[in-house]
Amino acid sequence: MSQDIDALQTALREFARERDWGQFHSPKNLAAALSVEAAELLEHFQWLTEAQSRDLPGDKRGPVAEELADVLIYVLQLADKLGIDPVDAAWRKMEANAKKYPVARSKGRITKYNEL
Amino acid sequence: MSQDIDALQTALREFARERDWGQFHSPKNLAAALSVEAAELLEHFQWLTEAQSRDLPGDKRGPVAEELADVLIYVLQLADKLGIDPVDAAWRKMEANAKKYPVARSKGRITKYNEL
Amino acid sequence: MSQDIDALQTALREFARERDWGQFHSPKNLAAALSVEAAELLEHFQWLTEAQSRDLPGDKRGPVAEELADVLIYVLQLADKLGIDPVDAAWRKMEANAKKYPVARSKGRITKYNEL
Amino acid sequence: MSQDIDALQTALREFARERDWGQFHSPKNLAAALSVEAAELLEHFQWLTEAQSRDLPGDKRGPVAEELADVLIYVLQLADKLGIDPVDAAWRKMEANAKKYPVARSKGRITKYNEL
Secondary structure, eight states: OOHHHHHHHHHHHHHHHHTTOTTTOOHHHHHHHHHHHHHHHHHTTTTSOHHHHHTOOHHHHHHHHHHHHHHHHHHHHHHHHHTOOHHHHHHHHHHHHHHHSOHHHHTTOOOOGGGO | OOHHHHHHHHHHHHHHHHTTOTTTOOHHHHHHHHHHHHHHHHHTTTTSOHHHHHTOOHHHHHHHHHHHHHHHHHHHHHHHHHTOOHHHHHHHHHHHHHHHSOHHHHTTOOOOGGGO | OOHHHHHHHHHHHHHHHHTTOTTTOOHHHHHHHHHHHHHHHHHTTTTSOHHHHHTOOHHHHHHHHHHHHHHHHHHHHHHHHHTOOHHHHHHHHHHHHHHHSOHHHHTTOOOOGGGO | OOHHHHHHHHHHHHHHHHTTOTTTOOHHHHHHHHHHHHHHHHHTTTTSOHHHHHTOOHHHHHHHHHHHHHHHHHHHHHHHHHTOOHHHHHHHHHHHHHHHSOHHHHTTOOOOGGGO
16 A cells, blocks of 8 residues: 555554544444445535536535545545555456446446446 | 555546546536445445454455445545545544544543534 | 334334344444445436436336335334334424524525525 | 325425425435435444444434434435335335245345345
8 A cells, every 4th residue: 555545544543542442443333434424525515516516615625625534534444454455455446347347338328337 | 645546546537538437427426426335335234243343254355345445436536526635634634633532531432522 | 103104114023023133123233224225225316417317217216216115114113123203203303494494594595504 | 105104295395395495306416315314314323332222322312313304304305206105115125025035044144135
């Protein structure tokens, strides 16, 4: 994993250790918390049109960045507990997606691969 | 942002560009897709006990890593569209959390900061 | 609660009892499952435009109805476990919303009440 | 659909009409809002143990009932827009589930039907 991500993950581990939060941070609970934060991120967009979301009002940028941060934090904490390298997993998933969604058949269509 | 993450984000941008998926990838839609993937990750844990989730069956590891990858992919794509550096945002959020959850008051308690 | 809803809730209770699923159906787990089903519902809409979602393709109606059903089923099971009447709670919430979102200030604006 | 649910759905339709919220209430947006409310419900349970969730602290009951109400409200509004009867859909889903999860094979096991 890249150095910065690695340093962040280490800092998060120390953050939780100092507070004795390991007892709460089961993978099950972290997955629930991740899902909750992703929904809080979505909440900022739920009543916007797509066009408005592409041109986010300035006062929304800070709160949105904070929710994105929360999601990434839980991704890293959950991956850490499970011994999964999320950056490596993302590279492999992208390669798998390249096969499932060949350019010729997917161009301009985002249909699920099994409906292509 | 770290080099590996940066390279991954660039590859994802190219992946979407080749398929002409920019039209679908509004921040609103990416936030919804992120939330859906986070829920698919949670689905693997929903009926497990916390203890079982800490000792994940071997055959669950691959599928769980794939869902984590999907979440990270959408985090990077959404951050890219919004011009937000998610790693930097996570560092700043962790620093803010350190103030909201001082060790002395948060040790062994994960109560929301405004109920501490 | 209305008779039909009441009968449905009773049938769901019996369904779980026959299968000895009470051990899995903690409120925590039911809330996670509810959230997962809500995301599966959202998945059907994530790449549609709003206009397309208002004119849902015929072949999507069945799957969407099934996901809506799953969400309602978990709402009823969770409410049952907690001894909450969800229909009554919804009436009370709508009355509270009427005060938070007075017509004069909310007409044509869906801004969160504390930002009105 | 049962009379009470029917009356509630009619009241919700009038609530939105008075505020001219039809423009925001596309099925896509309602599905996103439903998912967000389900996550807010889950948030109350995310750090509780299953045992704690079965014996919910008294001060949590009100907030949890409100989130359940929000979920039900969006279920009814979305179903209304799509012309789907959610109570009827839930009965049909339960019957389908009875076939997918026969008592003999599902007793004490909540494994997904295609892994039974």
